[in-house]
Amino acid sequence: MKPSHTIPANMLDDVRTVLRVVFGDLDSEELESVISHSLWLRMKSGDCLFKRGDVGGELFIVIHGKLSVQQELNNQKVKLKELFKGEIVGEMALISETERNADVVALRDSHLISISKQEFETLYLRHPAIGLSLSRMIIQRLQPHPKERQTRMIRNVVLYPGSNEVDTNHLINQIEVHFKNNRVLIVKDKSELRVPEKEHTQASWIRASARLANKYELIFFLADRQLTDWTEFCLGQADELLILFEAGNGGSLNIDDLFSKETLAQSSVVILHPAQSRLPSNTNELTGDLTPDNIFHIRKGNSRDFRRLMRHLNQETTGLVLAGGGARGMAHLGVWKAIKEAELEIDMIGGVSMGAFLGGVMGFDWEFEMIYDICKEISVSKPSSDYNPVPYASFIRGVNLDRILKKYYLANDIEDCWIPFYCISSDLYNLRPCVHKSGNMFKAIRASGSLPGIVPPIPVDGRWLYDGGVFNNFPVDIMVRSGIQKIIGVSFLSIEESNTLHEDIPTVRDQFRYGVLKSKPEYRIPSMVETIMQSTVANSYQKQKQAEKQVDFLVAPDVSEYGLLDWKAFKKVVDIGYREAIKVIKGKE
Numbered sequence: 001m002k003p004s005h006t007i008p009a010n011m012l013d014d015v016r017t018v019l020r021v022v023f024g025d026l027d028s029e030e031l032e033s034v035i036s037h038s039l040w041l042r043m044k045s046g047d048c049l050f051k052r053g054d055v056g057g058e059l060f061i062v063i064h065g066k067l068s069v070q071q072e073l074n075n076q077k078v079k080l081k082e083l084f085k086g087e088i089v090g091e092m093a094l095i096s097e098t099e100r101n102a103d104v105v106a107l108r109d110s111h112l113i114s115i116s117k118q119e120f121e122t123l124y125l126r127h128p129a130i131g132l133s134l135s136r137m138i139i140q141r142l143q144p145h146p147k148e149r150q151t152r153m154i155r156n157v158v159l160y161p162g163s164n165e166v167d168t169n170h171l172i173n174q175i176e177v178h179f180k181n182n183r184v185l186i187v188k189d190k191s192e193l194r195v196p197e198k199e200h201t202q203a204s205w206i207r208a209s210a211r212l213a214n215k216y217e218l219i220f221f222l223a224d225r226q227l228t229d230w231t232e233f234c235l236g237q238a239d240e241l242l243i244l245f246e247a248g249n250g251g252s253l254n255i256d257d258l259f260s261k262e263t264l265a266q267s268s269v270v271i272l273h274p275a276q277s278r279l280p281s282n283t284n285e286l287t288g289d290l291t292p293d294n295i296f297h298i299r300k301g302n303s304r305d306f307r308r309l310m311r312h313l314n315q316e317t318t319g320l321v322l323a324g325g326g327a328r329g330m331a332h333l334g335v336w337k338a339i340k341e342a343e344l345e346i347d348m349i350g351g352v353s354m355g356a357f358l359g360g361v362m363g364f365d366w367e368f369e370m371i372y373d374i375c376k377e378i379s380v381s382k383p384s385s386d387y388n389p390v391p392y393a394s395f396i397r398g399v400n401l402d403r404i405l406k407k408y409y410l411a412n413d414i415e416d417c418w419i420p421f422y423c424i425s426s427d428l429y430n431l432r433p434c435v436h437k438s439g440n441m442f443k444a445i446r447a448s449g450s451l452p453g454i455v456p457p458i459p460v461d462g463r464w465l466y467d468g469g470v471f472n473n474f475p476v477d478i479m480v481r482s483g484i485q486k487i488i489g490v491s492f493l494s495i496e497e498s499n500t501l502h503e504d505i506p507t508v509r510d511q512f513r514y515g516v517l518k519s520k521p522e523y524r525i526p527s528m529v530e531t532i533m534q535s536t537v538a539n540s541y542q543k544q545k546q547a548e549k550q551v552d553f554l555v556a557p558d559v560s561e562y563g564l565l566d567w568k569a570f571k572k573v574v575d576i577g578y579r580e581a582i583k584v585i586k587g588k589e
Contacts, residue, residue, distance in 0.1 A: 005040040007113060010199075011063070014207060015113060018063050021086045023133040030127045037119040042203070043067075043106040045236045049089070054100045056093020058116045062086065064210040065110020066153075066239065071102050082107070082153055085210065091134060094120065108156065109206055109236035152266075152483065154313050155213055158238040160223045160231075162287075165249040167272060168222065171298075174306050175220060183217040190230050205233050218313065240313060241267040245286055247274070268294040270309065275301045279364060283415040284438075295415050304365075305418065308347050317347040319484035320362075321476050321551065322355030323544065324449075324469040325492040326384075326564030327573070329354025331557040333375045334577025335490050340368050342585050346488075348420045350479050352468035355490070356423035356448035360409060360441055363417035372574075378404050379570040384454070394456045395532075401455065402446065409441035416441075422482075423448040424468030424475045425460075433471035434463075435478055453532050473540045476547040489551035490577070492559060493544050555581045 007015055012035070019034055020026060026034070041060070043049065049060065049067065067083040080102060083089055093100050094117050115123070124131040161168050172186060187193065190200065193208040212219055223234040235241065269292040273280060280297045287295075294312065298305040311317050320339070322332045332355060339346065351359030357378065361371050383401035388394055414421055415438055422437045425447035436444035439460075447458045447465035457464040468475070474491050548554055557580040562569040 005042075007035060007038060007040045008203070010204070011040070011111065011207065014063055014210070018061065018086050022061060022088065022137075023130055026127075026129070030130065033123060033127060034115070034130065037123055038113040038115050041112045041114055043110045043112065045106055045109050045238070047106045049104040049106065049112075050100050051103050052100055056090060056096075056098065056100055056117075058114045059091040059094045059120065060089050060112045060114050062089070063111045063113060064206050065112075066107040066155075067110060068105050068107050069102050070105065077103075079152070084153070088134070088137060091138060095138070107239065109202065109233070111203070111206060152239070152315070154239045154315060155217070156209070156219050156221065156237045156239045157313060158221045158223055158234045158241045160234075160241060160243050161225050162243045162245045162269070163249050164225060166244045166246045168244060170272060170300060171244060171270070172220075172222070178306065178310055179218075184220070185212060185216040185218075186220045186222065187212075188222045190233075202229070202233055202236075206237070209237055239266075242270050243267060243290065243292065245269065245271045247271055247277070247280065247286070249286075266293040268292050268296060268312070270296045270298060273297060273299045275299055279412060280416040280418070281412065284413060287415075294420065296420075297416075297418050299418075304345065307345060308419070311345075311347055315483075315485055317484045318344065318486045318488065319348040319350065319479040319482070320346045320359075321474060321479050321487060321489045321547075322349070322351035322359045323474040323489070323491040323493070324351075324353030324355055324467070325559070326354060327379070327566045327569065328492050328557075328559040328562055328564060329358065330375060330379060330570050330573045331492070331559055331577030331580075332358045332490055333372060334557070334574040334579070335488075335555050335581040336362055336371065337368055337574075337578050338581035338585060339488070344488075344585070346419055348422075348479065348482060348484055350422045350424075350475050351448070352424040352473055352475055353449045353451075356445045356468070357405070359423065360417070360421060360445050363419045363421035365418035374408060375574075376570060379567045382567050384565045384567075394454055396455050398450075398455045401449070405442050405446050409445055412441045414438050414441050414444060422475075422478060424472050424478070425450070425465040426468055426470040427463050428452065428466050428470065429464065433468060434460075434465060435475075451532065469540060471540055472543060474544040474547040476550045480550060486553070487551045488553045488555065489548065490555045490557070490581075491544065491548055492557065493541070493548060553584055555584050557581075 015035060015038075016031060019031060023030075023034070043065070052071065062083050062085055064085060067089065068079050069081040069083065069089065070077050070079050072078070083104075089104055090100070092098075159168060159171065175184070175186060190205065193205055193212075195204045195208050209219070221234040221237060223231040267290075269287050269290060271280065271283065271286065277299055283295060283297075296305070296309045296312070298309065322329070325331070332351075336358075346362075349359045349363050351357075358375060361374055381400045381404055383398075383404065384396055386397045386400050388397045414436060422435060423444055425434045425436065425444070427434055434447075436448070443458060443460050447460055448468045449455065450457045450465065451467045452470065455467075457466050459465075474489065474493070476487060476489055479487050548556075555577070557573075557577045559573050559576055562573055
């Protein structure tokens with residue numbers, strides 16, 4: 001994108017302010033010299049400033065707005081950095097006369113100034129102090145910095161009514177009550193920008209909102225339902241677009257009519273529910289063709305739901321990741337009890353296999369006693385006990401497991417959880433993991449625990465899906481990519497010694513005596529089912545070890561004395577998870 005205009009007169013004060021920040025104490029002559037050698041550039045949200053591989057012929061300075069530096073890795077756009085007012089971009093390629101090494105895209109409608117290579121060389125010769133300031137910035141940028149989890153800055157939030165019936169005033173009132181100070185502003189229409197009537201242009205609104213950003217940490221813009229100039233401006237300033245619905249009242253909304261496909265600003269659907277709602281339902285029907293990055297269900301009057309949305313906007317979220325572990329995975333329930341008692345609020349839950357079985361019902365946000373009874377019901381049913389008389393696809397028929405999972409999950413989609421949820425399964429024929437963030441909960445959770453050779457696989461979208469632990473038995477990486485700031489992980493990773501006194505291959509008699517009858521523990525022989533279960537997660541062992549290092553709070557209950565199919569140990573395993581979680585929580589206070 002090429003600049004083509006001189007700097008407008010009404011923007012000169014803003015440009016001078018930014019240049020003083022960028023280059024330090026320039027005298028008036030130096031300051032005006034930079035301005036005279038610069039051109040003005042307007043960018044719409046989604047516009048590309050330059051692409052990787054372009055020749056670096058100029059540098060740019062951000063005056064208003066927000067941009068993203070990004071690269072493509074594994075066919076996905078990865079954000080490297082966000083750029084705000086007073087930041088320089090493109091200087092490396094200009095000075096080194098090399099190609100651009102990344103793409104830069106506008107996240108908001110933005111204003112920049114540009115200085116060409118020729119003009120910069122002229123400035124450098126006339127005013128060495130400018131070149132020295134730029135050199136210091138480049139050196140600082142090249143210094144190694146500790147690698148941190150990627151976060152994005154949310155300063156401008158747009159509230160868009162997805163239907164005519166939505167009660168926007170309810171959400172606005174909650175925002176005003178939640179933020180009882182002056183660091184948050186709600187702009188309901190263009191008059192509140194306080195721009196003189198004769199200057200009501202998109203450029204003036206951008207300038208006015210940039211000045212408000214100097215005073216407020218978070219600004220909410222209430223857009224019109226129709227695509228007016230005001231709505232277009234609001235969308236162009238959005239770091240986060242919240243599309244509001246009332247439960248039971250959908251709208252005829254097409255996101256493509258509102259938001260550029262190329263913009264990197266996130267969109268979230270917020271659905272307001274009656275206060276006593278048990279569970280959301282038919283979320284997909286309500287949102288239609290929308291493909292939002294997040295869905296937030298808020299029960300009116302439920303401060304816990306509302307705080308979850310506010311933590312998302314303030315980048316203060318906490319996620320819970322639950323590893324697979326067979327019957328040992330019931331320790332997750334004890335961890336959940338400790339989390340509830342400590343009044344820790346969870347913003348997203350992810351799990352695999354048994355972690356998915358329990359994580360899904362946690363996402364319903366029901367009382368702990370109800371969740372406990374459901375988990376106990378799973379254990380009592382002994383989901384691994386209905387052996388298949390014709391073990392062609394699996395040793396276990398899966399009837400007991402299906403009955404329990406259908407009872408609680410069949411009627412709901414993943415999008416219907418109060419607390420956002422995801423789980424992992426494995427596509428063994430295409431050799432890749434599958435991440436389930438939408439669709440029927442029963443199918444996704446059942447697939448996540450379909451141990452190869454043990455439990456029958458389940459067909460989902462034309463593919464046979466198996467236990468997610470084959471590729472990823474502790475899906476922390478998905479939580480990280482979701483943008484969650486703090487992660488609590490529950491993992492049962494351990495290397496167990498066989499402790500056997502056997503020296504020869506066990507005979508049939510040995511297998512019956514020491515395996516089935518378990519007459520002498522020191523001669524115990526692992527069952528075929530246990531061996532297959534253990535081999536299922538062996539492939540992801542090293543990945544799980546690395547994932548444990550990524551979490552902020554690791555809960556690792558020692559349940560190694562209990563078998564992967566030891567359903568009778570339910571209460572003991574839950575207690576172990578609870579005690580270990582209490583220790584971790586107290587240790588981090």
